[in-house]
Every structure is written in structure tokens, then in C-alpha cells.
Amino acid sequence: MSDPINIRALAAGTRVILATGAEVEIVSNPGDGVWVFGRYLASTGDPGMVGQEDMIFAQDVVEVRS
Amino acid sequence: MPTNGTRGFHPGLVDLASGHVSREIFVNDDIYAQEQERVFARSWLFVGHESQIPEPGDFFASRMGEESVILCRDRTGTVHVFLNSCRHRGMKVCRYDDGNTTVFTCPYHGWSYDTDGALVGVPFFREAYHSELDRSKYRLVEVAQTCCYKGTVWANWDATAPDFLEYLGEFRRFLDLILDGWDGREGQAELLGGVQKWIIPCNWKFPAENFSGDTYHNISHRSVDLVGVGPSGRSRRDYNEFNASRRLHVAIPDRGHQTITYVLPKDHQPQAAYQNSPEVAEYFFHCEEERRRRPGVNSRLIGAPGEIFPNVALLPRQPRTLAVWHPKNAHETEVWRFFFVDRDAPRQVKNFLRDYYIRYSGPAGMTEQDDMENWNYAHAASRGTIARRYPYTYEMGMGHAVENYEWDGLRMPGRVIDLTTAQASEEPMRNLYRRWAQFMEADSWDELMTWRHTSQREVQAVK
Numbered sequence: 048m049s050d051p052i053n054i055r056a057l058a059a060g061t062r063v064i065l066a067t068g069a070e071v072e073i074v075s076n077p078g079d080g081v082w083v084f085g086r087y088l089a090s091t092g093d094p095g096m097v098g099q100e101d102m103i104f105a106q107d108v109v110e111v112r113s
Numbered sequence: 114m115p116t117n118g119t120r121g122f123h124p125g126l127v128d129l130a131s132g133h134v135s136r137e138i139f140v141n142d143d144i145y146a147q148e149q150e151r152v153f154a155r156s157w158l159f160v161g162h163e164s165q166i167p168e169p170g171d172f173f174a175s176r177m178g179e180e181s182v183i184l185c186r187d188r189t190g191t192v193h194v195f196l197n198s199c200r201h202r203g204m205k206v207c208r209y210d211d212g213n214t215t216v217f218t219c220p221y222h223g224w225s226y227d228t229d230g231a232l233v234g235v236p237f238f239r240e241a242y243h244s245e246l247d248r249s250k251y252r253l254v255e256v257a258q259t260c261c262y263k264g265t266v267w268a269n270w271d272a273t274a275p276d277f278l279e280y281l282g283e284f285r286r287f288l289d290l291i292l293d294g295w296d297g298r299e300g301q302a303e304l305l306g307g308v309q310k311w312i313i314p315c316n317w318k319f320p321a322e323n324f325s326g327d328t329y330h331n332i333s334h335r336s337v338d339l340v341g342v343g344p345s346g347r348s349r350r351d352y353n354e355f356n357a358s359r360r361l362h363v364a365i366p367d368r369g370h371q372t373i374t375y376v377l378p379k380d381h382q383p384q385a386a387y388q389n390s391p392e393v394a395e396y397f398f399h400c401e402e403e404r405r406r407r408p409g410v411n412s413r414l415i416g417a418p419g420e421i422f423p424n425v426a427l428l429p430r431q432p433r434t435l436a437v438w439h440p441k442n443a444h445e446t447e448v449w450r451f452f453f454v455d456r457d458a459p460r461q462v463k464n465f466l467r468d469y470y471i472r473y474s475g476p477a478g479m480t481e482q483d484d485m486e487n488w489n490y491a492h493a494a495s496r497g498t499i500a501r502r503y504p505y506t507y508e509m510g511m512g513h514a515v516e517n518y519e520w521d522g523l524r525m526p527g528r529v530i531d532l533t534t535a536q537a538s539e540e541p542m543r544n545l546y547r548r549w550a551q552f553m554e555a556d557s558w559d560e561l562m563t564w565r566h567t568s569q570r571e572v573q574a575v576k
Contacts, residue, residue: 077216077218081223082216082218102225
């Protein structure tokens with residue numbers, strides 16, 4: 048299990064990797080420490096998600112790319 | 114004291130024929146619990162002011178009765194009032210007093226709601242719920258009715274209640290005295306600063322009764338009058354119209370709202386006020402001149418303490434404020450006091466008023482402290498077994514109220530007692546408890562809208 052990521056610190060434009068392997072770009076961050084809004088850049092498990100915006104749960108974020 | 118288990122209310126507790134009201138309605142925990150359902154879940158309640166939430170995403174955590182609610186403006190600009198409780202396990206989804214947000218997120222399990230109340234975030238929606246949860250069934254609970262009136266926001270849990278203006282009835286003109294500009298322009302009030310909040314160890318009906326128009330307790334404020342906290346360095350307020358006006362108790366029987374008001378004679382000239390500051394005095398003198406030039410009855414009314422049923426007190430003039438008596442339990446009330454100024458008033462006027470308001474009202478205000486002491490000790494001294502046997506008396510002025518009151522060409526609605534000579538009456542308190550008893554007795558809003566039944570009878574009589 049990886050170290051928890053403080054998603055409150057993730058600015059818009061940051062790219063993150065989710066537990067599913069999908070790559071998401073942060074669109075906005077309400078700063079509640081629970082959710083961020085992101086756009087899917089890649090999603091091998093569910094290709095239909097690419098290009099879509101969704102709410103990303105903190106525990107699903109496993110890596111910060113940039 | 115046993116209460117009727119089927120209807121939940123004992124009619125003898127409010128006996129307006131004798132002018133007696135049982136102490137039980139103030140100190141009995143069973144009656145208090147029934148009030149939450151019968152009064153607070155059916156009445157229009159004040160939740161805040163639009164100037165607190167000017168931008169999309171702005172929110173203000175308010176209350177309705179015992180319950181926490183969120184007043185918020187969604188991303189399209191629509192005003193909502195939601196129960197502040199997650200649909201999953203009930204945790205508060207908003208724990209700040211106010212702010213701006215894109216979502217309300219429950220800190221317990223992470224359910225998240227859009228500012229329009231939609232459930233938009235459910236952790237492990239695909240994995241744990243297998244995408245089967247119907248999120249549309251679990252929006253934040255929203256009130257049945259909301260009304261924005263001249264900047265103030267009111268809400269009601271009951272879809273069968275009349276709309277807010279019908280609920281106000283002819284009392285609307287007295288609320289307008291706070292919300293319109295001091296020069297008479299419509300809806301010019303804005304909130305000054307934050308909301309003062311504090312807890313008083315008494316039942317909520319003590320302050321509600323007091324602000325219904327208790328002129329009899331002025332002796333309590335004698336020390337403040339002697340200190341001279343008023344805006345001209347004398348007394349509590351500027352009262353230079355006092356001798357020229359008719360001083361009235363006005364009670365709207367079928368609505369349960371009541372107030373003190375002063376009626377000025379025709380062609381009355383503005384009086385000196387706010388003498389501690391020449392600039393502020395000039396501002397208000399100018400406003401008073403403008404107000405007198407405008408058509409309508411309110412140019413001849415001076416606002417004074419009043420109460421909108423059940424728990425909103427208005428004080429239109431000095432200080433200009435609304436207070437909400439939020440019930441916490443039978444023995445505690447959480448007071449929220451909102452202060453108002455003219456939006457366009459010069460900064461110097463606003464600063465002057467802020468100092469005066471703080472001096473007068475709130476937990477540190479000298480006048481409010483007098484009141485709190487009375488309510489605190491009256492409540493405590495009414496809780497005992499022996500004390501509960503003896504009702505309070507509300508006999509003052511019984512049988513002396515008149516309808517169709519008119520003075521110097523100005524007609525007053527409702528039942529009126531002229532205080533110019535009487536000095537005091539308990540007509541407003543009887544009006545409050547009459548309406549309270551009606552709410553506790555009635556099983557539906559249809560029973561409470563007695564004015565509609567009267568209108569129907571009149572129509573049938575004409576036919």
C-alpha cells in the first residue's frame with residue numbers, strides 16, 4: 048500500500064494515476080481533502096472514460112505524475 | 114403534567130378566556146418535542162440574507178428550529194436551503210459557518226453533493242455498489258418552499274403551507290420597515306458584519322413573547338436609560354417623535370404576528386436624531402425627509418419591536434435588527450441576531466451604527482443583557498413542581514382591543530390597543546399564544562388558514 052497522497056495540495060493541471068491505472072488531469076480542487084475534479088487522459092480498463100470529467104476520490108489517487 | 118397522547122396537546126394550557134397560560138408550555142419537555150413537529154416543521158422560518166451568499170457556490174450554515182440547514186447559491190445562481198445531513202449516515206456535510214464551495218462533502222464516508230443538492234460523489238460507486246445505487250434518490254433533503262423577500266431568505270418544510278407573503282398577511286408592512294431603505298426606497302437593507310450567536314438558558318418563547326411588544330418591562334432597562342447608550346448620548350434610543358405620535362399595539366389574529374408601532378401625524382417634520390455625530394445626524398435627517406415624500410403608509414410609521422410567528426423578532430429602527438430564537442431544547446435557546454444598514458449609506462454611518470448596535474444588542478449589549486437576565490431567571494423559577502401549578506397571567510387590556518383602528522387618516526390592520534394613554538397591554542402576547550395553540554392543535558395547514566375559510570364563507574353569503 049502506497050503512502051497516502053494529500054490531494055488538497057493538487058493544483059489544477061496536475062496529472063495523477065489512479066488505482067485502476069487510469070491517468071487523470073486535475074481540473075479543479077474544492078480543497079475538501081476527499082474529492083478532486085479530473086479529466087481522464089488514459090484508461091485502459093474503461094477506454095470510454097478518456098476525455099470525460101469525473102469526480103476523483105482521494106483514496107483512488109495512488110501516484111502524482113507532475 | 115400529562116399531555117394528551119393522541120393529539121399531543123392539552124387545550125387548557127392556553128386559556129385566553131381567563132388570560133392564563135400554563136408554565137408547562139415553557140418548561141415541559143414533551144410539549145417542547147411536539148412543538149418541533151407542529152410549529153417549526155410547518156412555519157415559515159428566517160434562514161438568512163442574500164447578501165450573505167452573493168456568488169455561485171456561496172453558502173451560510175443556518176438553522177430551522179433545532180435542525181442545521183445550508184443556505185446556498187448553486188452554480189446557476191438559484192438559492193437553496195438544504196438539511197445539513199448526509200443521506201448515508203446523517204453526518205453534517207457542511208461544518209463551516211459560511212464560505213464558497215463547489216461541493217459539500219461528508220467527512221464520514223465521503224459522499225459528496227453538488228451545490229444544487231445532487232449526490233455527485235459516492236466512493237467506490239463502481240466497485241462496492243456495482244454502479245447499482247440510484248444516486249438521484251439520495252439528493253440532499255431540500256425544504257418544500259423557499260422565498261427571497263427583499264433580500265431576506267425564508268424557508269418552510271411544509272409543502273401545504275401558504276406562500277410566504279400570504280403567511281405574513283398585513284404584517285408585511287412592518288417587515289418592510291427593516292428591509293426598505295431609511296429613505297423609503299424598496300429593499301435597500303444589507304447585512305452589517307457577521308451574525309451574533311449565543312445561548313440563553315430559557316425557553317424560546319420567553320424572548321418571542323418579549324419582542325411581541327412588551328412595553329411593560331421598560332423598567333428593566335432603567336439603568337441603561339440612565340447610562341445613555343443611545344445614538345444621541347441619551348436613553349437607549351432617540352424618541353423625539355414620542356409625544357407627537359400614537360403608540361400602538363398591532364396584532365394580526367389569524368397570522369400570529371404582532372408589533373409595537375408609532376404612527377406619525379400628517380405633515381410631521383423630521384426630528385433631530387443621532388446627535389453624537391453631525392454627519393450621521395445629517396444622513397438620517399435627509400433620509401427622513403425623503404421618506405416623507407414617498408407615497409404609502411410606511412412614511413408615517415416608525416418601527417418598534419415585533420414578532421413574526423413563531424421565532425423571528427424584528428426591531429426596525431434603533432438598532433435595526435432581526436433576531437431568531439432557535440430552540441435547542443425546552444430550557445435553552447440559541448439566539449442569532451442579524452444587523453442591517455442601508456446598502457448605500459456612507460462608511461461613516463455604517464461604522465457609527467455598528468458601534469451603537471454592539472453597545473445595545475447581542476450578548477455584550479447592555480439592553481439585551483437586561484432581557485436575558487429576566488428570561489433566564491423567570492424560566493429557572495418556573496421549572497419546579499410547585500411553580501408549575503401557577504399559570505402566568507396575561508389579563509392586561511383584555512377586551513380593550515379594537516378593529517378598524519384609524520387615526521389621522523391612517524387605518525391599521527388587525528386588533529389594536531392604543532398605548533398612548535394605556536402605556537402597556539398584553540394583547541400581543543395573547544395573540545402569540547393563541548396562534549401557538551392553534552398550531553399545536555391543528556392537524557393540517559387547511560385548519561390553520563382560517564382567513565381562507567372566512568373568504569369562502571363571505572363568497573357563499575354573497576351568492
